Amino acid sequence: MSQSNTQRIDSLESAEAWQTVCEQQDLVSNSGVVVWLDGAQVALFYLPGAEGRTLYAIDNHDPQSGANVIGRGLVGSIKGDLVVASPIYKQHFRLEDGSCLEYPRQRLRVWPVRLNSGVVEVGVA
Numbered sequence: 001m002s003q004s005n006t007q008r009i010d011s012l013e014s015a016e017a018w019q020t021v022c023e024q025q026d027l028v029s030n031s032g033v034v035v036w037l038d039g040a041q042v043a044l045f046y047l048p049g050a051e052g053r054t055l056y057a058i059d060n061h062d063p064q065s066g067a068n069v070i071g072r073g074l075v076g077s078i079k080g081d082l083v084v085a086s087p088i089y090k091q092h093f094r095l096e097d098g099s100c101l102e103y104p105r106q107r108l109r110v111w112p113v114r115l116n117s118g119v120v121e122v123g124v125a
Contacts, residue, residue: 018114018121027055027120032071032084034060037122042111043071044120045084045095056095057113057122062086063106070108 021035027046035042041060048054060070065088073084076092078101083092092101098108112123 024118034071057111059108
């Protein structure tokens with residue numbers, strides 16, 4: 001595809017293959033939506049006003065509560081890091097790498113993600 005047809009916004013490692021999960025119009029600005037990807041619930045966060053990347057894909061499963069709720073969390077910034085706060089126990093996960101600020105041993109899986117001609121694609125291994 002030509003560069004004009006593709007807006008790449010993934011800065012994670014290169015994916016071997018890209019799987020379409022939804023359309024850009026399905027995303028909610030400054031909020032999360034959840035999609036199903038190879039047996040996992042993935043929370044997509046679309047932040048169109050953010051510097052640099054504007055789309056993040058992170059595991060929807062909260063390891064503290066065991067509930068699939070991360071996609072319902074509030075997005076914010078702590079010390080310059082974009083984070084999502086889990087709606088149950090309020091711990092904060094960095095959108096960039098899935099690390100938990102309060103509990104460093106907890107980490108959510110993240111996926112490379114991109115917008116490609118109005119379609120959201122998630123990288124799969």
